[in-house]
Amino acid sequence: MTRSAKTPTMIDVAQRAGVSPMTVSRAFKRDASVSDDTRRKIHAAAEALGYVFDSTASNLRSQKTGFLAVIIPSLNNANFADTVGAMTTQLRDSDLQILLGYTDYDIEEEERLVEQFLRRRPEAIVVTGGKHTGRTRRLLQNAGIPVVETWDLPEDPIDNVVGFSNAAAVGQMVDHFVARGLTRIGFIGGDEASDTRGFDRRRGFVAAMRAHGLTADRLIAGGPPPVMMREGAQAMADMLTRWPDVQAAICVSDLSGFGALTECQRRGIAVPGDISIGGFGAYDISAQCLPTLTTIDAFSSEIGRATGQLVDELLRNPARDRPAPQRIMVHPRLVVRGSG
Amino acid sequence: MTRSAKTPTMIDVAQRAGVSPMTVSRAFKRDASVSDDTRRKIHAAAEALGYVFDSTASNLRSQKTGFLAVIIPSLNNANFADTVGAMTTQLRDSDLQILLGYTDYDIEEEERLVEQFLRRRPEAIVVTGGKHTGRTRRLLQNAGIPVVETWDLPEDPIDNVVGFSNAAAVGQMVDHFVARGLTRIGFIGGDEASDTRGFDRRRGFVAAMRAHGLTADRLIAGGPPPVMMREGAQAMADMLTRWPDVQAAICVSDLSGFGALTECQRRGIAVPGDISIGGFGAYDISAQCLPTLTTIDAFSSEIGRATGQLVDELLRNPARDRPAPQRIMVHPRLVVRGSG
DNA sequence: ACTTGCCATGTTAACGATAACATAAGCAAA
DNA sequence: TTTGCTTATGTTATCGTTAACATGGCAAGT
Structure with a gap:
């Protein structure tokens, strides 16, 4: 093989498998209608060429990135880590990829992150807390995607809420x-x-x-x-x-x-x-x-699970007919132990 | 404003600012040559339209995603969280966006993650540990991007290493x-x-x-x-x-x-x-x-810092003239305290 | 036999940015 | 004045995939 030839594309796979690129595209989707025989042939060709699907192009054409932006104050906090962990688990089968960022408890940094993340065209965005800069609010409101505020009960929510007082x-x-x-x-x-x-x-x-x-x-x-x-x-x-x-x-x-x-x-x-x-x-x-x-x-995991489920449900319907913003309450429980 | 008109693109901004889309594109880059006057005009137009830059398209055309894939065993482990935190800090000014995934200490899950991440065309990939499935190794070797294995000293490294014994x-x-x-x-x-x-x-x-x-x-x-x-x-x-x-x-x-x-x-x-x-x-x-x-x-943060720096340096040169794989050692220190 | 309809596949154009090349204007050096 | 170079901007084509539409074949229904 000529070394350092360019990374193979669907076109290369298509040629090798003797089909059109469109069929290759279909063979890489779950539900598309491709005969078992063709699909096998295509996957064999892809494997042989070392082809790796390019989401970048797919994202652009299909106007879907599969990204879920999640912003937490700090990675190094077991509560938030639990929330993100539970969210990931909940979303395992929904082929959403979490784009995780943390603010170090700084709403200016949050603004920077939100702006950065929105450029990636996530399909929904989850933030922690209900206090944001004005610009952050505006960006989130105009993004045209579901927003979830967590870990709090904002008086004036941007969109959906999963939290507690x-x-x-x-x-x-x-x-x-x-x-x-x-x-x-x-x-x-x-x-x-x-x-x-x-x-x-x-x-x-x-x-x-x-x-x-x-x-x-x-x-x-x-x-x-x-x-x-x-x-x-x-x-x-x-x-x-x-x-x-x-x-x-x-x-x-x-x-x-x-x-x-x-x-x-x-x-x-x-x-x-x-x-x-x-x-x-x-x-x-x-x-x-x-x-x-x-x-x-405070049931950090439950917050993550519920948020994941909510996002999943929201994204199942097209933007047009999504239900009104939801306000999901989690109920913290006092755990009485030895210290008092 | 007509509600639910499509999300504005550079073309819309260009029209409003009375310039070509290319100039708008330049105005959104750091170093591109655009007169201050034009740049101001363009940013004003963008702000007025609520335009948000679309990385998705940029990524495809420029063949650069700005993603750094990072795979750790678990989010909920302060050591790895520290490593990722330090890496983020180190990379703050390099406009790389970390794509974080965790394996739950399962190399099969790692394989799934690597495959998923490579589809996003990251510019480099950082994994934890030196033990991987055969397919993972193959995928990483053929990806054509810098790979860093951390937190370990693999006998047969895939590419770069930042770790300790x-x-x-x-x-x-x-x-x-x-x-x-x-x-x-x-x-x-x-x-x-x-x-x-x-x-x-x-x-x-x-x-x-x-x-x-x-x-x-x-x-x-x-x-x-x-x-x-x-x-x-x-x-x-x-x-x-x-x-x-x-x-x-x-x-x-x-x-x-x-x-x-x-x-x-x-x-x-x-x-x-x-x-x-x-x-x-x-x-x-x-x-x-x-x-x-x-x-x-084990200086978790230092591992992250050094990894971030290494990735940054590697990505500064074009793929052609990158230095040989590096093996950066971190030296764990015994901290004697009260328990013995 | 003739629709009807589904299934597997193909063709064409487009997603939204930008690389690469082209050009006009301005200004310094010769 | 001319040449050369820099700076600001425009034009064209393209990145790799897939939506949308088109087509041919084959099975079932009447």
Whole structure:
């Protein structure tokens, strides 16, 4: 074979198999009508030539890319990774290819990503959260494809929503601690507006405390997201310094919750004897640490599964007759464990 | 505006701006020569029409997609997530778009992914590990694009490599424990061949033990990957049952290491007093738990950075005059901490 | 035998951008 | 003034596939 001849195309395959290029094209589709005999011949020819189907051309001509754009704040966050994982699983048989991007919790970066992704002509786009720049909203609204906002319940959704109220979820945990007779409860994290969901959780904490007639001023900063274990430990140290009488600490995530827990242990403070601790997210670690961590399971996987299913359904109908925007609620569950 | 008129193309923008489509095309490139005045006019027209550049067409005509295919075993693994994160950062200014896929530690799934990705005509492809199906190897070799195998040192590389020896890394840890006078050392995990790197770590454990003249039969299965905290705890329980005299346990990852640690704590076994524990991967948790976990830092981020840089360099030259395949070594470092 | 209709296949043109080449204008050097 | 070179722009054809339409053959229905 002459080396470095160009990459073979359908035309080459067609010639070798003695059919027209169109038939080759059909042979590479699932449902197209091609006789078994011809199909075999074509695949043999393709294999022999080392032909690899070119989606690039297919995408252009058919005006379908098979891309699903998905934007999450951070790859390195098990919750979002779970969501994306479940979405992938759900979409396994729908030949959609996920185009994954992450914003580092920055809506300007999100704007850049959305713009970049829309150039690839995805068939739908999934974003995390409901807070976006004006330009992002405009781009998404005009893209003419289904949009799904996840992990949140925006007041004014762009299109579809699969999410839950972060504020209400934390409210459940406050109720739980109060029911156990604790009143001096603090919150760690959620101080940076850029972490929209963390911010909402803190809001939910304050609201729930007030609803119980309790003061909600034991608030400790966790710093800019991602709030990790180390920051949680530091925050707990601050908490103990400023409010030594604190009876419970609710953390913006299990990671900071675990950090807070270890800080208590380093200081010989008993958990939950002296202080109760709550986290958020049902990360693996919350089920494995000692004591296990009371947390809120937001069902990250379910969000991904439901989003995948929704996208799949939406794309099944032609754009013309798609149902009205949906608002799918996921219901976070308080998981009471050893830490309080 | 007439609703649902088709998505505008460059032709529409060109007409509105009073120039030719070619000029519009140039105005959307960075380095093309277009007068400032014209460029402004064109961008204004594009904005007014809500025009969004169509990469799909551009890709076909220019035979460049700007895609970099990256395949990792699992999204939900902080090490690989770090690698991908660092790669993204490194490639920020190179307008390459990462096409991310994960195999769930299954080389058949890898084959499917490689095939799927190659259809998208990526400009380079990064895979994790050096073990692939025959067809995968063939596909990668014939793809005519740079290939990088990472996180491993394959004996017979397909093309470029950015990695390290998992076996040798674990050897360092064995040496460390032996130097501390421990001889009855066990290994947790790495029993499943599908987790190539885990398997290599176990091999490295056995080899290093033998090199010290010690028996290397204290091997506990961790089960199929991903080996998480829970499996580590179970494995430690098994270890203590079968070899109650064990002095140290080296775990295939920090996650199982942490699980092992908590299991000891649940049983009142002092770490490192009664048993030393070592992990792998320098996950956040290893620095935060109590006691902190001795581990091996494989520099996941550095792997990503170096890979990104390599790809960038390779793609800078035309295919014709690319340097010979490179083999970039990363040197894992033993991080001695509280657990032994 | 003659529609009717389906199935397998072929022909033609187009998806939307841009490579490659062409040209006009401007300006510096000779 | 002429030549040469750069800069800004236009023209034409094409990237590889497939939508849309066309066709021939063969089976079933009347």
